[in-house]
Amino acid sequence: MTTSTFTSSAGASRILRSVWAAIKKIPPVYPLFFAIFISIGFLGQSYQTMPGILNFLRRAAPLAILAIGEMLVLATGGFDLSIGSIVTLVVLGSSKLLNNDPANAIPSILIMLGFGVLIGLINGTVVSYLKVPSFIATLGMLLLVKGGALYWVGGAPQGYLTDNWRFFGREYIENVPILGRFPVALLILIVIAAFSWFIFHRTNFGKQVLAIGDNVRASQLSGVRVRLVRTMAFVLSAVFAVIGGVLIGGYGGVNVTIGEGLEMQSIAACVVGGVMLTGGRGNVMNVVFGAFTMEAMFNLLNLLGLPKPYKDAVQGLIIIAAVAYIALSTRRKR
Amino acid sequence: MTQETLARTTQTPSALQPILEVRHITKRFPGVLALDDVSVEFLPGQVHAVVGENGAGKSTLMKIMAGAYVPDSGEILLQGERVTFSHPQEALQKGISIIYQEFNLLPERTVAQNIFLGREPSRFGVIDIGKMNENARVLLKEIGVEQFISPTAVVSSLSVAEQQLVEIAKAISFNAKVLIMDEPTAALTSTEVQLLHDLIQRLTSRGLAVIFISHRLVEVFDIAHVITVLKDGKFVKTVNTQDVTTADVVYLMVGRTLDHYFPPLGSPEDFGEVVLRVKNASNHILKNINFTLRKGEVVGIAGLQGSGRTELAQALFGVVPFKTGEIELRGKPIDIRNPSQAIKNGLGFVTEDRKSEGLLPKQPIRDNMLLTVRAIQNIFGVINKNGIRKAPNLVPNLGKQVDVKTDSFDREVQFLSGGNQQKVVLSRWLASDAEVFIFDEPTRGIDVEAKASIHDMIRDLTRQGKAVLMISSELPEVIGMSDRILVMYEGQIAGELPAKSSENEIMLMATGNKPGDVAAAGKE
Structure with a gap:
């Protein structure tokens, strides 16, 4: 009698333990996101409907795209602080290039993508060849791009963004089965995320990004072309920032501060998504949900009626807490 | 006089009281016993060389005497008195100065500023530059190098040998009784070495004990009065230089048995x-x-x-x-x-320092094994979890070949033992052709x-x-x-x-x- 109780309780505890082991493997970003999202669902009725959820995802899409790009650079062990300024450049520059003529929409977006490639190449070159720490190099680029964009448009936004330019950020695909109206921005996020997932998790490039971030010296001695890989990460990050900028400009207004702080939001999204700021770890899906979590948190703060500065403070807390957590856990290992 | 001291005095040929003595010093680092019950006496006015192979424990012993490391057990006696140092500054105050291979000078400051760093003479609360330079000049003259070095010269403009003289002057300025030098001649030309030897002679004639580590036995025989040999963290012997030959010392340094059998050598054919x-x-x-x-x-x-x-x-x-x-x-x-x-x-290169130059600690075993073969392939190539297109089962095959002990190739390399880590690094190169x-x-x-x-x-x-x-x-x-x-x-x-x-x-x-x-x- 006693024996059988003992064995059955041992069996139960074994099952519990394996369930617990499986739960422990779930990245913390998912329970965090769903907890916050469910609480905003209680506070704001619209989050309980399909259009409301899709609308939320549409608003979160640009940050998710920026965060994926940032993750590629963070995984190499670097930083890209220039992406917020790139968003500003895209919005201000496009408003000037469009010259209020819808026919210029596609050319202006292509020119912006060209700028993205150029900025990424410069970031990568300065970091790889001139050996400037990426934090400093891209901080310089942040100021250079922002200043350059403002100078180009003469200090204030010129004209407006035409409706066809705004298509990607603002419009919907109608009559999608079950979902109804499906935001174009969300579709773009899905395409970018799938592409990034593929190159990051399924190609040599992705493995080498992680290798560099984990141990740059060992990677170099094993034949990894460190400069090439690093530069490519910066180019992708800048190009994704341009795409994010087109989406942000699509539903936002034209103003000179539109991209401000997005680099920090992206880094926070990455950190929430489990990316280590010291490099060597990253996961595209987790980062996308990291961005969703950030957006949900901002919504929560709004619904609670807290003013905007709280948003910044919360971001700061997240970054500090995450970095402190990493520092503590590495110290424990020693 | 106790019996113990009596016994010691009769053992030591010289009647001099040791100025510095270490007794039964043991120091353990993670995974290695760096010093194992080492006892040595250092006499004033002598040049005492400490020799041994790489990893014999020479540097560890020097650092313990200079207060940079705290021994796990054993004691240090300075002029017969037991001392403990928790910081190099304490050893310095008590008269033990150490000069490392890498100098500790501020390159953009003058000689005088470096010598009196942190204890500059002051007047009315401001640094008295004139007095500081004068003190430095006196000090340089004392060790007989005032003709080479000006107190106002900027350190970065000096040669390596001159910088070393500044280090020595700085060490002496703390009223050093014991001067420890780690490979002092490693970066010097032969004339500079001679200059240094002369200086060491002058210092010892003033009663200073000079302890130095050197790999150059020729030089050890040139200037040392006494040689202490360490091997694998243990004290081997202290000998008077005049009583031994180079070959004797080398034998003391290396004499030991092989710890395992090696595979047979190749034959010429x-x-x-x-x-x-x-x-x-x-x-x-x-x-x-x-x-x-x-x-x-x-x-x-x-x-x-x-x-x-x-x-x-x-x-x-x-x-x-x-x-x-x-x-x-x-x-x-x-x-x-x-x-x-x-x-x-x-070419393949299995590097010396596994941690800093070999491993990707946070990546799984499989990605560590495939790093090199992937690096030389197309950067946009699609990866295969277990190998490359030409060799789809590379990872399990390599694992078998080098016998990595692990339950899964998805395990991060940082959690493997040192031997298994080295096998993973090795397999990376076996995979490349x-x-x-x-x-x-x-x-x-x-x-x-x-x-x-x-x-x-x-x-x-x-x-x-x-x-x-x-x-x-x-x-x-x-x-x-x-x-x-x-x-x-x-x-x-x-x-x-x-x-x-x-x-x-x-x-x-x-x-x-x-x-x-x-x-x-x-x-x-």
Whole structure:
């Protein structure tokens, strides 16, 4: 009698333990996101409907795209602080290039993508060849791009963004089965995320990004072309920032501060998504949900009626807490 | 007088009381017993050399005496009084100064500022620059070098030797009773060495005890009165220089038994054509390197720390390339400017420091194994979890070949033991189609069993027609593995020794003795 109780309780505890082991493997970003999202669902009725959820995802899409790009650079062990300024450049520059003529929409977006490639190449070159720490190099680029964009448009936004330019950020695909109206921005996020997932998790490039971030010296001695890989990460990050900028400009207004702080939001999204700021770890899906979590948190703060500065403070807390957590856990290992 | 002291006085030939003494010092670092019950006495007015192979515990002992490390057990006596140092500053205040190989000078400050850093003479709360310079001048005159160095010279404008004199002046300015120098002549020219020797003589004649570590036995015999030999963290013997020969000291340094059996050496008929030939190659560290490497042979590279062994490997592999000279691979001249080119030319390099130069700690075993083969493929190529297109089961095969003990290849490398980590690094190079393998300290810090299996793998490579260049600080390993031995000294290949040469012969050559002397010693 006693024996059988003992064995059955041992069996139960074994099952519990394996369930617990499986739960422990779930990245913390998912329970965090769903907890916050469910609480905003209680506070704001619209989050309980399909259009409301899709609308939320549409608003979160640009940050998710920026965060994926940032993750590629963070995984190499670097930083890209220039992406917020790139968003500003895209919005201000496009408003000037469009010259209020819808026919210029596609050319202006292509020119912006060209700028993205150029900025990424410069970031990568300065970091790889001139050996400037990426934090400093891209901080310089942040100021250079922002200043350059403002100078180009003469200090204030010129004209407006035409409706066809705004298509990607603002419009919907109608009559999608079950979902109804499906935001174009969300579709773009899905395409970018799938592409990034593929190159990051399924190609040599992705493995080498992680290798560099984990141990740059060992990677170099094993034949990894460190400069090439690093530069490519910066180019992708800048190009994704341009795409994010087109989406942000699509539903936002034209103003000179539109991209401000997005680099920090992206880094926070990455950190929430489990990316280590010291490099060597990253996961595209987790980062996308990291961005969703950030957006949900901002919504929560709004619904609670807290003013905007709280948003910044919360971001700061997240970054500090995450970095402190990493520092503590590495110290424990020693 | 107690019996114990009485016994000691009768043991010591000199009637002098030791100025500094360490008793039963033990110091353990993670995974290694650096010092094991070491006791040494240092007398005033003497130059006391501490010698031993790499890893014998010399530096650890110096750092304990200078307060940089705290011993796990044992005691330090300064002028017969027991002292404990929790910080180098405390040792300094009590009169023990240490000069490291890497100087601790501020390059953009003047000589006087460096000497009196943190204790500048002041007047009305501001630094009295005139007084500081004057004090520095007096100090430099005291040690007889005022004609070489001006107190107002900026340190970065001085030569290495002059900077060292500044370090000595600084050390003396703390009223040092004991001056410890770690490899003081490593970076000096021969005239500068003479200058330093003269200075050391003057200092000891004033009653100072000078303790120095050196790898150059020739020099040790030039200036040391007493030599203490350490081996594997243990005290071996303290001898008077006049009573012994270089060969005696070398024997004390290396005399020991091999700790395991090595695979059989290659036989001459196994050696094939020359795969690698280096002709007159030099860079800022290496001078005039000439050697060849044939298929099927293991060539060992011996030499002391700083003799240029690792630099040779790095030059061959394009990390810090040669500036002049030629490298031929299979008879064709090649130019290797970076590791990527070296790999494409069929070179493999298993680095010395597994942690900083080998492993990707946070990546799974499989990605560590495949790093090199992937690096030389198309960067946009789609990965295969277990290998590459040509060899789809590379990871499990390598795992079997090198016998990595793990439950899954998805485990992060940081959680493996040192031996298993080294096997993973090794398998990375087995996967690449390298013809020439360079091993730098292939078995450092791993257990005996893993050591033996790595030695077997190295020998297996040569049976497959590969050529191996093996750098090692462990002489038994060099002797046990090498079909030929190249000995390096001061950035040059001092000479070549045949298989099964003795440790004495290698050490003599590695400490700067001429090949002729080595041959003579070999006959003894």
